[in-house]
Amino acid sequence: MEGSVAGLIHGFSVALDWHNLVYCLIGVLAGNLVGVLPGMGVLSAISILLPLTYGMPPVGAVLMLAGLAYGAQYGGAICSILLNLPCHPPHAVTCLDGFPLTKQGKGGTALGITMMGAVFGAAFGILQMIFTAPYIAKIAFSFGSAEICSLMLLGLLAGSTLAKGSPLKGVAMTILGLLLGLIGQDADSGIERFTFGVLNLDDGIELVALSLGLFGIAEFLRSVNNIAPIDTAYAKLGVSDLRPSRADMKKAAFPVLRGTLIGSLCSLIPGTGPTIASFVAYAAEKKISKTPERFGHGAIEGVAAPEASTHSSVQGDFIPTMSLGIPGDAVMALLLGALIIHRIQPGPRLIIEHPDIFWGLIASFWLGNLMLIFLNVPLIGVWVKLLMVPYRFLFPSALFFICIGVFAAKNTLFDVGTTLFFGLFGYLLLLLRFEPAPILLGFVLGPRFEENFRRALKIAHGDLHTFIDRPISAVFLALCLLLVGTQIWVRLRGPKTRVAIPTSVLDTE
Amino acid sequence: MNFWQRSVRQILLALLGLFAIVAPAAAQDSYPNQPIHVVIGFAAGSGADTLTRYFTDKLQALAKQPVIVDNKPGATGNIALRAVTEAKPDGYTLLFSANSNMAGSRYLFKDLPFDTVKDFVPIASFAQIAFIVVVSPKSPINSIADLTAFLKKKQGALSGYTNQTAQLSTEYYKQLAGVTTTPVSYKATPDAMRDIVEGQLDFMIIDGTFGAPQVRQGQLKALAVTTAQRSPSLPDVPTMQEAGVANFDFSPWWVAYAPKGTPQPIVDKLQGWMLQITELPETADFLKDVGAVPQHDTGPQADARLKAELPKWETLVKAAGIEPQ
């Protein structure tokens, strides 16, 4: 404990050096910008900025790149809430309740709550890193293939209830997502599945293309020439609730806490990133809530929890990376690559050999998040004014940003075509009264579920009992049964009397 | 439209016209006078990417033009290969690739729209990465001899791999040592790390870029390196040959390529620069960090070397039982 406090003090002395402050500021500003732009993503941005960091001292480089990573999360919620357009997959769930809130004139409130969740989530993640970094290895390593498989199953079951429509259609969408996720090379056998010879599909469908097509282009197709009544109403309601009310904050408090915990749990398990964390947090809130019907129509918990979980997950992702040298995802891998280019060896000895970097980074997390709050909270008013721009100017611009953003993810125009395809397909689904959100969850979880299921069995030499024998896995499976059990019980109990749902005045559905 | 709008429009049109005239007039006098793009078939952040960025940074200083890394991951590197064959052979699009990709792809895939030997002009080789045979630090096995003996006795031993190159090298070892294991694949290295440390896997052959720092920090125990010579980054670790597996030499070496048809003077210039970079002591130091050594083949030498290796790859792929896609 003392070591941590001493380290932290040292870290602040490093981070407050004005050079490093500037690097951190540039990083978070760039991150915020990237977060607001659809598609592009932190990965593309970091790989573009990486060469610029060669001339910088390593501490500065790391602070800047890290700032990009967590700064991007601040921008991500804006378009989701105000425009129903998820710029990045972790913020896709935020659309579900964020946009209805905007339609009720409470877009500013939603953004304010998001900030709240962001700060809390990030702070938790940072504290986690400071005090629990040594124990993380133990936790992370006890999640073997069987445990991850059971967890994925739990996530899938919980996720199919995400949709606000018919649960059967929700399950169908989840399965569709699972199938889409299987497109590409099967790691186990090496063969290509469902690619029909198309080389660009060998690595599967690009998540960002799928997400922006289903949620972005499909929405444009639905809303074009259809949105006139909302236009005038926005102007009338104006920017009423810029500040979240006391009541809102109270309602959001526990969801933020729960979301944060879920996010930090997900950050410890390799392969579960902010996207999964946000979906799980949303599903959990909906399950726990006494009034789940409100979700999808502007429930503040549905915004607070996933956002908090995303932020805590991203901060938590740094832990295995900085303390073990094992990158949790591609962004962290790039950060490690930056360290290597600066001749710094990542791994458990980093904290001893380069305390500047380790503790300086942690201190910069505090400073960076602070900078972001100071930057974003005043901007909420500006963003909400964005709603004043008529939709007929917004959507063509957004379409362009989507096209170029998706291109930048993998430098290929094929992905832009994919986005268009899923835009059209997604619109078809909307017309048929499907809710596309669970597709994303199935897409992300499905392949991991299959991969870990097969691997767990290979390691256990074909013994199915391995899922029950291993305690953590057994716990998750028990939760699955609980979940399914309560679903069935609720059904058998009979339909409840309908509760009046506070739909927005402007709901055209 | 009012006067203001009309003026703006006119100015824009004029600017557009100007650009249209100026842009194509790229002077061809001396190379390079534009940014150079280096395409690689790996995602940003991967070991290959880190390796590449070191060299592109140095190349940029020599070429006095920005050298940009184009990550085109996918299809085991084939997307990048195809992109380069479709690029103009003017020296502004290059490829960094490993022999495992160039040789392996021939036998792992049918109907590729390019030929990895004929459609690319090698410029120079620049690095060779060691793969490391690792076990858990808690494992009682301390040498390859131990490992082979262990595998011969144990039923259903498990070996892991995260990419095709590692898979092939494992098969090579199994073939030469006369053992069998059940291979377990991993999409992500952290998952593999976890399973090897926890002892779920009996051994793994792992990429040196990731593995060398882990071994040095004690997270993994190294039994041998797959190169023919000891790796400077792990000088205490014997080679597979020293450890008793005769003729074992399996480690990817990286070459800079230009598309077929690139003018020879440009290729020669690039070759000069690449060889200059690989001679730097700084390069050897950097590569040591990532478990690699510099290479110094000229273009023609690299070409001959690759061609000599092709039969070995063909046998390997067949032995591993991988179906050509």
Next chain:
Amino acid sequence: MSLLHRRDYYAGALMMLIGGGAAYVASHYRMGSLTSMGPGYFPTLLGVALAVIGIIIAGSAAYAPAPASAEAPAPRPDWRGWLCITGAALLFILLARYAGLVAATFVCVFVAALGDRDNGWKESALLAAGITGFGVLLFSFVLHVQIPIFGSM
């Protein structure tokens, strides 16, 4: 028959089609067994499950009573909007490949803007020009996106 009836019928039919198709394609991959799943096992399972759900959805459309709240009728087909949006994206791809970022951006925004009935030629062109200027500055100069400003990729 009410409109809803027909819509769920098609919804179910689409799921049946996709599920059935996936199961068919996947069944040609090696199956393996539950404890040693081959590449075909899981997708076939999923395809069949999806098809079954599709049948249930379509079936429920025929037998379920019409819900109490009135369902909004399907929107009138808006070909102008749809064609413009789709066309804009396609043109972006084409022009980015062969003509460069400026052309691609301008045409994309221009055509998409025309999809809205309230946008005229001049307004769309102005919006497109503005976005092009801003976009090229941001994406090409600041963010170094790999599409040439002019010329083919």
